[in-house]
Ligand code: ADP
């Protein structure tokens with residue numbers, strides 16, 4: 001226990017919540033498949049970043065998480081890698097339609113970055129990733145969504161549009177990521193986020209990442225996460 005605390009301290013990590021798993025030291029400790037391990041190596045990731053050391057075991061155990069860390073700390077892989085594992089764990093993957101993983105990000109640029117990262121890891125499994133944000137015509141987007149996918153990366157506004165147009169349903173969604181939650185609130189997406197969350201089954205796994213935790217975001221987290229573990233890296237305002 002002392003060792004674990006020392007190790008967390010060395011990573012500048014603080015945690016709270018019930019029964020927090022030990023932070024891991026290497027990607028080998030994650031129990032990832034050889035495909036995921038080779039994709040990680042291809043990325044040139046030698047060892048997990050601080051947030052990944054503590055977030056990966058939490059998320060892989062199926063728990064909800066509040067991850068607070070500044071930009072550039074490697075949050076994307078912390079939710080993308082367990083998402084691939086979560087999807088591959090679903091029985092009869094091919095039978096139903098609609099995304100299993102839903103990721104919301106504040107801007108088209110950020111959503112696009114996540115889309116690219118998710119594709120790198122999803123590819124070798126034949127997991128399909130759809131991007132849902134401005135830039136593509138709505139008609140094209142509807143067509144793509146209707147063709148089916150396991151992961152949707154979206155800005156909240158466009159995701160709502162697609163749901164209204166019945167381009168897809170979220171009945172199969174069990175893994176929800178709200179990335180850069182503080183920025184989504186800054187951009188006025190709170191109502192859209194609440195609407196999206198309300199349309200995903202309550203027994204989902206929910207992950208909320210943010211660089212800061214203003215009171216409004218804290219309130220949302222309390223409402224939509226179940227028994228979350230909070231992982232904070234470094235000094236965060
Ligand atoms: P954040 O979402 O916290 O701002 P990103 O997920 O965008 O950070 O990652 C920032 C950069 O660090 C990206 O270029 C990403 O490829 C890289 N990165 C992520 N994890 C690792 C790792 N374990 N080792 C080395 N680089 C990494």
Ligand code: MG
Pocket residue numbers: 072075076179
């Ligand atoms: Mg990010």
